[in-house]
Amino acid sequence: MTPSYCRLITGQRYSVQCGKAQKVQPERAEFDLDLGPDYLPTFEIRLPINTEEATVTVRDQKDKDVWKHDVDLSDSLQSKENQPEPRSLSPEKRLFSVRSQFVDAVSDPVLNKMLDQLLQQDIINDEEKDSVATKTKADKARTLIDMVRKKGARASSDVIKLIRKLDVHLSEKLHLS
Missing domain, CATH: 1.10.533.10 (Death Domain, Fas)
Structure with missing residues (x-):
């Protein structure tokens, strides 16, 4: 989980991409502008087992990056091993x-x-x-x-x-x- 801190525009289409992902789902989704304090993530990204890091990118309909975040998963791997x-x-x-x-x-x-x-x-x-x-x-x-x-x-x-x-x-x- 990581905060989004990006501005999305109503009526625009966006895609979520992750180079190491085995699967990103759903392929398309509408973003709800009234999320409230407790909400479920919009996209699910499935990575291969033992992935230590990944980059997640949100792109607009012109394929321009509007948000990018490097995710360090090494801590979660170590805690699972223990x-x-x-x-x-x-x-x-x-x-x-x-x-x-x-x-x-x-x-x-x-x-x-x-x-x-x-x-x-x-x-x-x-x-x-x-x-x-x-x-x-x-x-x-x-x-x-x-x-x-x-x-x-x-x-x-x-x-x-x-x-x-x-x-x-x-x-x-x-x-x-």
């Missing part, structure tokens, strides 16, 4: 291994959706949902992870699937995808 392979852990241990990152990164709306869906799936009951829902975001996240881990592999696995479904970026950040 972590155990999450898939080799049980679902309960996988949740526990990402607990603090989950607490820091999950949004309150995602937590609320998780509570609703866990209730619908009979993984938690009304009393458990109500006790979690009244807490602060961080305490809500901690309590939810701990509550589900204690319910075993199936419940933990279902929560991992919910995180993947409700917040793809968080799932990738936590290496749950």
